[in-house]
Structures are given as C-alpha cells and as structure tokens.
Amino acid sequence: MSNSRRTFAIISHPDAGKTTLTEKLLLQGGAIHLAGEVKARGQARRARSDWMKIEQQRGISVTSSVMTFERTDANGETVTFNLLDTPGHEDFSEDTYRTLTAVDSAIMVIDAAKGIEPQTRKLFEVCRLRSVPIITFINKVDREGRACFDLLDEVADMLALDVCPMSWPVGMGGLFQGIYDIETGKVSRPEGPSKEFLGTIEENVTLPEEVAEEMELAQAGYPDFDIEAYRAGDLTPVYFGSALKNFGVAELIEAISQYAPPPRPQPTDDGPVAPEDKEVSGFIFKVQANMDPMHRDRIAFMRLASGTFKRGMKLTPSGLGKPIAIHSPIMFFAQDREIADTAEPGDIIGIPNHGTLRVGDTLSEKNKIRFTGLPNFAPEILRRVALKDPTKTKQLRKALDDLSEEGVIQVFYPEIGAQWIVGVVGQLQLEVLISRLEAEYKVEAVLESSPFDTARWLKGTDKAIDDFAEFNKMNLARDRDGDPVFMARSAWDVGYQQERNPELTFSATKER
Ligand code: G4P
DSSP states (O other), X not given: OGGGEEEEEEEEOXXXXXXXXXXXXXXXXXXXXXXXXXXXXXXXXXXXXXXGHHHHHHTOOOOOOEEEXXXXXXXXXXXXXXXXXXXXXXXXXXXXXHHHXXXXXXXXXXXXXXXXXXXXXXXXXXXXXXXXXXXXXXXXXXXXXXXXXHHHHHHHHHHTOEEEEOEEEESOGGGOOEEEETTTOOEEEOSTTOTTOOOOEEEOOOOOHHHHHHHHHHHHHSOOOOHHHHHTTSEEEEEEOBTTTTBSHHXXXXXXXXXXXXXXXXXXXXXXXXXXXXXXXXXXXXXXXOSSXXXXXXXXXXXXXXXXXXXXXXXXXXXXXXXXXXXXXXXEBSSOEEEOSEEOTTOEEEEEESSXXXXXXXEESSSOOOBOOOEEEOOSEEEEEEESSGGGHHHHHHHHHHHHHXXXXXXXXXXXXXXXXXXXSSHHHHHHHHHHHHHHHOOOEEEEEOSOOEXXXXXXXXXXXXXXXXXXXXXXXXXXXOOEEEEESSHHHHHHHHHHOTTSEEESEEEO
C-alpha cells in the first residue's frame, strides 16, 4: 500500500507561481473544483488569527500546511499525493527546512524570465543535504522568458546537476503555442485562447523549424533520463509549462506518480526504519499553535514513517515517555479537514494536543527508536527581549517557550542575568514574534540590541562543558531544552574558543 504515496513539497522563489501551480495540481487531482480556492481558503484561515495580519500586510504566506489528494495514474493505479506547502519567504527558511525533512521529493518551480534565485538555490541545497530528489518545472513560458538552453544550463551550473529536458515549449511568450513532449513526440496545445483551459488535446502537429532544431540540439546536448540518477539526486528532469494556463501540469503530476520515490526509510540513531516495518512510528516536523485562538489548540504534524496507523492507537512520544491515545488524528484534504481512521507511511496526520508534542519528537508503539535529522539552525540575528510591564515575566517565558517550540524563534536564557535573548534567521520572524506576543499572550515587549552576534551549541563531555562554563559564565546560556549554548560576540570569538577548547564542538546546528 505504502508505495502508492507520493509525499512532496514545492520549492520556489516567491512569485514564481507556487500558489497557482498548487491550485492546478489540486484541480488535476480532482481535489478542488474551482481555481482560486487555495487562496480563498488561505484568506479564511488568515482571518482566524491576529498575528496573521502580517501575512496580509506583506502579501506573503508564513504558514505551511498539508494538502492530500488522489489521482489515478496512466497505469490505472490510484496514487495518493501528500503535498506539503512550504512558505516561500526566505525569512522562514527554518520552518521550510523542517518541512523538507518530511518529504520524499520536491518540485522546484522556476520563473522562465528570472531563472534560479538565491533563496531557491538555498532550498535546493537543503534538498541535496537530505537526498531529496528534484523535478524542475520552468513556469510562465507563456510569457517572454529567457532562452530554454540558458535556463537549462543555469540549472546545471548553479546546482551542479545533470539536467534532462522532458518537454519543450513550442514558442515562448506571445508565440507560445503548446508543449512538445520529447518522449512521445506529441504536442499539447491550448484549446482556443482560453486562459483557464483545463485539459489538453494531443495531436501530431508539425513543429516549427526552429523548435525542431532546438530539439535536436537538446537531445544531443543533455543526458537521457535515468530514474536511478534522478532518485539519487544527481539528475533533474525538467518540464516546461505554464501554471496559469494549466500547461504541462498534467505531465508534471504524471512524472511525480511515475518517477518520484515512494516513502523511503527514515534515519534513526539505530539505523533506518523501513516503511514496511510493522511497528507504527512517525516524527513531528511541525507544530502550529493557536490555529483557533478560541481554543488555544495546537496541532502537531506527524509524518508516518512505518506501520499502518489506526485511529485511537496509543503511541509514545519520545519527549513525554508515556503513551498517549490518538483519538482525533486529522487529515488535511484540499478543502477540508477530516478525522483519519487510518494512515499509511508517507501520510501526514495532525495531532491536536496541549503542548505535549514537540518538533523533533518521535512517536512509536514501543518507544525504542528515535528519528534523527531535524535541525535547529544557528540564528543570524540576536535580540534582547524587554518587557513593557515587568510583572508579565511568567507570561513572557511561556510565550517564548511556546514560540521557540513552534520554530518561530529560538530562545536563549543566559546563565547570568535576566536578559532573555531571542534568535532568528530572518528579520520578519521578529515582527511575527512581537505581533504574536501581543495578540496571543497579551504581552507587550520590545526588542533591544544584544551584545551577542551569534550562538553555538556546545557538544562534549559533561566535564569539558563544566570546565568551559567555569571560565565563560558570562557567555553561556541555555536553550529551551536546557542545553548549553555559547553566546559569541563575533564569528572570530567562535573560532578563538574552538581553537582553545579542542575537546568541545561549537555547533551551528542542533539536532532536535
Ligand atoms: P507564488 O505562490 O510562488 O508566490 O506565486 P503565485 O502563484 O502567487 O504567482 C505569482 C504571479 O505569477 C501571479 O500574478 C500569477 O498569476 C502569475 N503566474 C503564475 N503562473 C503563471 C504562468 O504560468 N504564466 C503567467 N503569465 N503568469 C503566471 P499576480 O499578478 O502577481 O497575481 P494575481 O493577481 O494573478 O493573483
């Protein structure tokens, strides 16, 4: 059963067309009936919570969610797609990184006019780090874009990947006529001038001379498609298309069902766990609090790694140590949420809870395994949090703990003094922090500059850490889990201390 799952994410630069493509994928899957519903749903969701005002003001999406849909593929088999939405904004990279730990493959969307932008490249590198194979979709070919060869070479050069064009636009921009499928030699063309065309007709047409020439060059110049190379992350198949005009989307979804890997074994500290293993296990890659401010609820998103999950089942979260019964697991369909009776490896279920489940937790029947590989990243901006009303210390601590658990910020409690420090990867996270402190915790706070420039998690024997702490109390803090962190005044400081304390590791990431 489990090999009928395709759990994937779309990575892109903001504006490349991710939302439009998501809508069209859901349409193809029959999951939604009208384009525009993804956005409409987004607005309804936004209206629920005050802090999401920032999203509206900035016109960006800061939350990520899951969309499940089914489709019968060319071989008549039903495939279940779990599309994990990642926020497109660079400032939310941490959240995005964690989401990428829960997928088996990704689609990289590139705007034909713009090529690869730095953020997309960063996301790509995370995919590579995690051996997540990538299908490339060059979008907006209905607009004037850069030459196909330039785009392909850019993907190959910037990402150090083999590229294999699977399709080719017949004309670009105003001359765009359709997509040529290299394997079958068929051209799909829009049926008339309709902007929201929802299907393709396949017919043999004579290619314009120029396109025929390009095809010859492309076939000679790029390697053939090789599924093993793709799955190993060495090659990316490239599709051209237009999300807006629903062009090349059917081919893309077919490529995911045909080529993208089914759920793969997940790493634990004691070797990988295969999806076929009988024991039910999974890990939490995201926690979202206050989705409904009236109920102070909290949804932990779990990726099922092995076994068949059944509603009501008892699983033990590694962070808690005692089993909990999961009575109301949620599955997220394009338009609805439903209570899930069963789930298979690769599926994502939402588990409502009151703070017992945390990002990085393993849930399992026997409580023996621990999934690894969900990192925390060293913050690039550190700020001191000062309260406007000093009697609110307790609320502030609770809020900082909660929000760091969600991955909105990281928090550091210095060993000496009461100057709590928050760390973020991007400026926008600070705005979200202040806004959510007010809206959800009724805490008014301001952020002040901090004497520290960066933070490093200390790893080593207890003795080595104690020895270090004795001389560096002023620069030592604890994170939310109580783990020791060296607060550095500069990058030079990190290098200096590392040299003087070779028995310690000063780590820029922390595995949760
Ligand atoms: P994002 O989620 O990656 O940020 O991108 P989104 O889908 O919102 O698309 C960004 C803009 O690009 C939108 O235009 C969208 O209509 C347009 N777009 C997406 N795919 C295509 C395509 O294949 N061809 C063309 N020509 N345009 C495309 P907008 O004007 O910013 O928004 P809207 O007013 O259309 O909603």
